[in-house]
Amino acid sequence: MTKIGLAYINGAVPGFEDFGNLPTDVVGENGLVNGNKASKELDALIIPGGTLIESNEIDIPLNREIKHMARDGKPIIGICAGFQLLSNQIDIGRKSPVPILKEGLGIIDVDFSPLITSDRVVAKVYNNSFLVKNQKEDVTGFHTHTYGKVEGDAKILFYSKVQRMNYGDTNKKGDYNLFSGACNDDGNVIGTMIHGILDENPIIVNNLLEQIDATNTDEIYNRNKEVKKYLKGEIGINTGIKIPSIKGNKMPKYLMIGSNGSDSGKTFILTGLAGALTKRGYKVALLKVGPDVRDIIPGLYLTKGKMEDFASVKIGHLGWADIESTIDRLNNSDYDIVLIEGVMSVFTGILNEKVPFSAAEIAMSSNIPMILASGVNKGGIESAAIDLVSHANMLEKLGVSVEAILLNKVYNDKIFDNVVPYIKNNTHVENVLKLPKLKSGDMRGFIPEVEIRYDLFTSHAMDLIENNLDIDSVINMAHEVEFNKIYSFDEIKSKVI
Structure with missing residues (x-):
């Protein structure tokens, strides 16, 4: 069966979006799926947003498995903080007089520094990866990040049109002005600042399924329902606090x-x-x-x-x-x-x-x-x-x-x-x-x-x-x-x- 992992570690927000209803398995910081290493068990991996960089040590088993999957040519998609994790380094010192640098995994050749955006966006596509094949139209989604300035030599995938940056209007009518997505040289590891990219753009989802030769989509979506039940069963991550059954008011x-x-x-x-x-x-x-x-x-x-x-x-x-x-x-x-x-x-x-x-x-x-x-x-x-x-x-x-x-x-x-x-x-x-x-x-x-x-x-x-x-x-x-x-x-x- 095709298996698509979703990283489930401190600071992650795996319920924030549906990720195209694709994740079939949850991967913790130990890097294991069903007792086996993620690099052996998974066909692809999605890394959600959150505070992954601030909340976790860089040298955890999951990160070693991510590097292994990247070397093996398996698709990896990092969104927002997931993209930051895949980068070279991240400056999280937004109000610090000197940069506060955190090390990334160095898989995608970019660096991050502070830049705030919280817009619904459309993004211009560059065809440098399997993920955007046949995606002729702009993609849609939303930004919500604090460290969103991306610079580097990696292959560009997306530029987002944003209305506001750092609490002010951009005043650039019609420009796609924010570097918001890139991939590694081999094109199998993708990072993007666009949340909802797998939920709002069906061609991108189809491209991912095609890349991993997934023919059993019904099974994938059924497994995804079980993953969501697991996610919804716990308050936060690794707290052990269970969420009881919903009250169910007639009106909120x-x-x-x-x-x-x-x-x-x-x-x-x-x-x-x-x-x-x-x-x-x-x-x-x-x-x-x-x-x-x-x-x-x-x-x-x-x-x-x-x-x-x-x-x-x-x-x-x-x-x-x-x-x-x-x-x-x-x-x-x-x-x-x-x-x-x-x-x-x-x-x-x-x-x-x-x-x-x-x-x-x-x-x-x-x-x-x-x-x-x-x-x-x-x-x-x-x-x-x-x-x-x-x-x-x-x-x-x-x-x-x-x-x-x-x-x-x-x-x-x-x-x-x-x-x-x-x-x-x-x-x-x-x-x-x-x-x-x-x-x-x-x-x-x-x-x-x-x-x-x-x-x-x-x-x-x-x-x-x-x-x-x-x-x-x-x-x-x-x-x-x-x-x-x-x-x-x-x-x-x-x-x-």
Whole structure:
């Protein structure tokens, strides 16, 4: 039987996409499939995205098997971090004054350095590999990466057209301007930054099946169903935490995690809640207001959920899908709970004439309830409390239900206890919650904008949420919603000013 492996190691996101429904076997860091070496057992290998470079040592048995398969001419496809693993080296020091270099396997002659993109893309094809044979049209998929600048002498396979890089518009109309795929000299090892490339481009899937002489496609797809059951059976990777049977609500319930500014811990809170709810048997959908869907990937690492094509909620010209169509699709889905991460402050962009342009407007559009959070690490607990009161009252004025106020990174319980009455006496919010500051120590791997390890970040997030919040109470804060309207700029201005 034809066997196509899928790497299943710390930091990988194997549920992020379907990979053309091709993987028939899972390969761990030991490099074994059914007790045999992957290079002997497999006909091809797919390496998913994630934080493979940050989360794993380079000298693990699986990596030796990857090199062996490459030498034997077997097809290997690395996507995003999988591509990085196949490269020469990766600079993961996005905010470091000097490069922080990680070694790759050196199979594809390219290097990586920081460059952020989170777009739906089309990519121009260069015919340098079996994978793109007969692919005359542009391929489609999406980018979501932090270390996406690719340079080197490898054979080019793809250039992606992107709208934004490093948080700014490219302003290059019609250009295919980002090197996004390459192969080794022999053409059997492929790396690409394009997620969904096997899901959205049937010719590429057919090319892979043809390359490995696969005639038993029905058997492959049946085996793939078993692989997916295995993936969906565990929270995260190598945690041993089982996912129970799904609850199965008739309609999903929604809850937004909003804040009074960046660095409030929205991603950490959403990640921990996603894991805690999945652990209780809920199927959780994760959305991000605005284009930066990187923020919901740690949550998807725990839930094994897909990066849906509506995961990025449009504000202005930024994002993938408008809130109306997103709510409609979710209300006809099998998700139980939808967690939505806001962008910056809930009010950032609210006075921009592009409507909607803020998390508050997205919540207003569909009466989405909210947990309003603030980190207390910069201005202190008292300052955060005053700011949250102001934010909560303005949200109430706009018709948004603030179900809870959450102070994050609390360093002193007595000061927190002192500000609770102030918050309750000056708002209509009944639930005032807190999360403690993480214990000091080496925080590398915990900060999404600097360096993140999904295995570490997610385990700490889920533990902190489960140990400090009443999850049943949080579930009760979520409500069913229907899209109502997008408020005009004049309507919003009249309420705010």
